[in-house]
Amino acid sequence: MIKFKFLVLSILSIFVLSFAFDHVGYAESADKTDDWLRSDKTEISAHRGAHVAVPENTAEAMKWAGLLGYGFVEIDIQETKDGQYVLMHDENIDRTTTGSGKIEDITLEEMKSYNVLDADGNETNYKVPTLQEALEEADKYNVGVNFDGSKGEWENKEFVDGIMEIAEQNDVLDHSFFVLSDREIRDQFHAWYPEATVTFLGNALEDLDEDIKELKKYDRAIYTTSINNIDKAAAEKIDEEGLRLHVYQVNTAETYAKAKKIEPRLIETDVIVPDGAGRLADLVEQLRKEEGIKNDQAAHALLMHLKAIEHFEASEQRDKVVKHLENFKKLLEHQERKNLITEKNYNTLSINATKWIDKYGTGR
DSSP: OHHHHHHHHHHHHHTOSOOOOOOOSSOOOOOTTSOGGGOOOOEEEEETSOTTTSOTTSHHHHHHHHHTTOSEEEEEEEEOTTSOEEEOSSSBSTTTBSSOSBGGGSOHHHHHTSOBBOTTSOBOSOOOOBHHHHHHHHHHTTOEEEEETTSSOTTOHHHHHHHHHHHHHTTOGGGEEEEOOSHHHHHHHHHHOTTSOEEOEEOTTTSHHHHHHHHTTSSSBEEEEEGGGOOHHHHHHHHHTTOEEEEEOOOSHHHHHHHHHHOOSEEEESSOOOSOHHHHHHHHHHHHHTTSBOOHHHHHHHHHHHHHHHHHHHTTOHHHHHHHHHHHHHHHHHHHHTTSBOHHHHHHHHHHHHHHHHHHHTTO
């Protein structure tokens, strides 16, 4: 314990001076006038928005995706009793809000009377957003949108037209794609909106040739598969066929390292944060506000480590970056044992530190 206290005090003493954080607050994706689908850049997509920082499928989760540098967000759209589009993964609001009942039985006004719950079931001040409110944030922060078509009536043209109108109004239609795994619904959607990018949940280890053939029917398509259902050879064939790749379920340092090796266009995740000490510092400060880190002293200790890491990263002292990341993980373990940080946030920060150690430790 004495050694641990000495380590923390040493870090605080050495790095008490303020380092300038050069972390741009918006996603670094291509300009909207460019074709995002043709880019060779790998970007990270936040599943259900950046719920590393705030509750899932909220307007604030769209905002934080932009602030933390995500290129895309994945969202789930459902329709209320009075025909309003809202973001919600489940068919009911029991898990994610202070209310209960099926979305189709609740009006928007009733929905807005409830507060959103965080991942630990604690009440927040956030509200379930309309699609309009969510896409306004995506547009503001230049974040692309993955529309999950597994919920809602995508076979219904009126339902689809309403979504597309809102997407076009908020300037995200050309910076988006639609996951429609039912072939008939996907073909009908393509007939209605041939300029929209489509995809489905493929399996590159079992159905690669069939999946590629299916996707090449469409004017614009991206290959989507779980990181567990693809290897380097399959990724190379997808690229050779002129298709970009979107992998999901990337939620560990190991799966992230695998994803980076196959160079997809998009890496979809619940926990991985785009690289940069400044971004993790932003996240730590937000977690303190959300009370996911229990007091200012605990948050400050983490921030001092991140300032040190940013300094050594800027001066290209890789060995010191790794050393301080390892100490950062030890500090997280100590805080988790002392209940100074929630289990969810401990796991998120630890996974990202491990991802970073892998990057510098292997020379990538």
